[in-house]
Amino acid sequence: MVAPALPRGSAVRTVTSVASYVRAALERRHDDAGARQRRCRHRLRQELAIRGGVSIFIIAFQIVFRLDFDGVGRLVSLIALFSFLLNGLYYLTARGGHAYRTQAYTRMLVDVVLITVGLYLAGGLGAAQYLGIYLIVTIYAGITFSSSACLVATAAATASYAAIIALQQSGILAMPAHELSNPSMVAVFNLIIFNIAGLLIAVLARALRESRRRLRTTSQELERFVEAIPEVIYVLDRGGRLSLWNRRLEDATGLRARELRGTPLVDLLAEDDRGAMSAALVSGLGDQEFELESRLRGADGTLTAYQWTGAALIDEHGLVSGLTGVGRDVTERKRSEEVLRQREREMRQMQKIEAIGRLAGGVAHDFNNVLTVVLGRCQLLLARHKPEDPVYQDLEQIEITAQRAANLTRQLLAFGRNQTLTHQTLDLNGTVTGISDMLGRLIGENIELVVTLDPSLGLIMADPGQLEQVIVNFAVNARDAMPKGGRLTIETRNVELDAAFVAAHPAATRGPHVLLEARDTGIGMDEEMRQRVFEPFVTTKAPEQGFGLGLSTVFGIVKQHGGYITVESAPGRGTAFRVYLARTESSLEAPRDADGPRPVPRGETILLVEDADAVRRLVHEVLRRLGYRVLVARDGAEALALSQSHTDAIDLLLTDVIMPGMDGRDLAARLQATRPETQVLFMSGYAEPPLPENVLLQKPVTPDDLARKVAAVLRGARDRRRTTLAG
Known part of the structure; x- marks a missing residue:
């Protein structure tokens, strides 16, 4: 747009005076x-x-x-x-x-x-x-x-x-x-x-x-001064045609002097910008200074953003004889502004996710306590009944529904980046291959699944279960975007993120990365939806089709892995999600056996600390049935009192993290100050900051999960003691 007209004064006279010297210098050049x-x-x-x-x-x-x-x-x-x-x-x-x-x-x-x-x-x-x-x-x-x-x-x-x-x-x-x-x-x-x-x-x-x-x-x-100026300096006649200029204009347009002489300045601009420049020149001939931005076309057709300023040239009779001004290349400035806007968008996105993540964490703490009781009691009841009993199917339905609620809670924690991850050296190709059959069933027969894997793909540090969730969410999103069928392509390859990429995507980091790309041929998204696609509860689906948490969960998982995600889409042109995860030089680890036989307790003593009565009673009952001796406390102060009065060893402290008065971390530190041999296992539906996986039992807790985790912690302590004695 043309800047508002400025009053004629010293600025115009100064510009006109300087212009006469500049004009003389330009005439010498030509x-x-x-x-x-x-x-x-x-x-x-x-x-x-x-x-x-x-x-x-x-x-x-x-x-x-x-x-x-x-x-x-x-x-x-x-x-x-x-x-x-x-x-x-x-x-x-x-x-x-x-x-x-x-x-x-x-x-x-x-x-x-x-x-x-x-x-x-x-x-x-x-x-x-x-x-x-x-x-x-x-x-x-x-x-x-x-x-x-x-x-x-x-x-x-x-x-x-x-x-x-x-x-x-x-x-x-x-x-x-x-x-x-x-x-x-x-x-x-x-x-x-x-x-x-x-x-x-x-x-x-x-x-x-x-x-x-x-x-x-x-x-x-x-x-020499005029030629050294990095901006374009120009002089136009009353018809808007170039009469004088410096070499910067020739460099910017790729045109020679004889090609520029007499050429209207507007002809050198992008077609969309010519109208605004013509209006600005008219105002300049009316003895008004002007300022606007337009794009200058180079010899190869590239467009470069310029900020143009100009003022009238006044002759000795006080009449306007032409225009003179400066064109400044503002490409870098606009790129910096775009980077700043991108950072602001990402900051707003992170603030939204952080706010809802804190809310989700608070909800998850209480909700997971409820789910722990529901799932735990349900599994205990299932263990007492046979599949042919009338109530067995009802109990199974209760368990399935509770598991769905637990999954929803995990999604809330995922996009808030508050969940606990199990990082290990991972071959992403193996993860994609392992769930390919399931993806085919998930998207349906009318959608073609194309998997393209780089055989030389590097390794990454990641939680395999969380990456599977990312891929599944991409598949679900693609399926919903292609109701009449189409093609979903999942591709992996090695990429190197350079300085140019990081400049355009400030949240990314330089260096070698593994790329996971999911492209579909669906209906696509407009720019407004693309900007908000990772926001929680933003969806174009009907209420019964989802909560709008899938891509928010993906965003949280990627960020928690230290990665970067982009989305490219346009109406009618499909959507492409690209996830960048840093490569690692570590070697592959042996697969972890999560479903081994249930260990046999050896009469160890466990100090159980839980402020929720229903959860405390459930965990107490499960541990007692497993054969452990259990000391029960409602809070940290009561737990320390029990520890002082108990003369025998306490093998394990099993405590909730968030409790009134003294939280689980403080309790563990004070207890281990007097009982350094006591192992610690935390229970939590929400831990901020997150705790290591080997000392955390994620709520909702099932009896089987509780049995395996407690036994694993105690077995690890025994193994370390044997190693110490052997040494």
């Missing part, structure tokens, strides 16, 4: 190789015009006043005419360049000789009163050439006339009749006056030449 020759011929034309003008004036003066053509007047007229004709001959034969100075000195000396001959014919010594005619040559020499030329002309004239006087006084030359009573005194006096005048003219000529030199130096410095 001189071509024949400029010197043209200048020489121009000076010859000036000299011819001056000489011709003097000759015509003298002849016209004599005709008008009917003066006698005899004597001095006739000689002066003849000399002027002859000089005019001689200079015309020089003009026709001159080629300019260095020969011009030699020709000029020759003409000057010829003029001196002609005047001297004329003075001799007019009376020689008796025509001393006409010595002033020599001043024509000295003045012209000083103005046109230099003070040195003026002194040379003065010396040549003095020597020539002195030679005539000497020759006449010695009788070698005849003395024509004259009317002077004392011609020698007149001649000497006039020669002195003539030489003084010649010296003054030489001084003035030297000052004039020095002024010209300073002006030329200033002009050259200004020219």
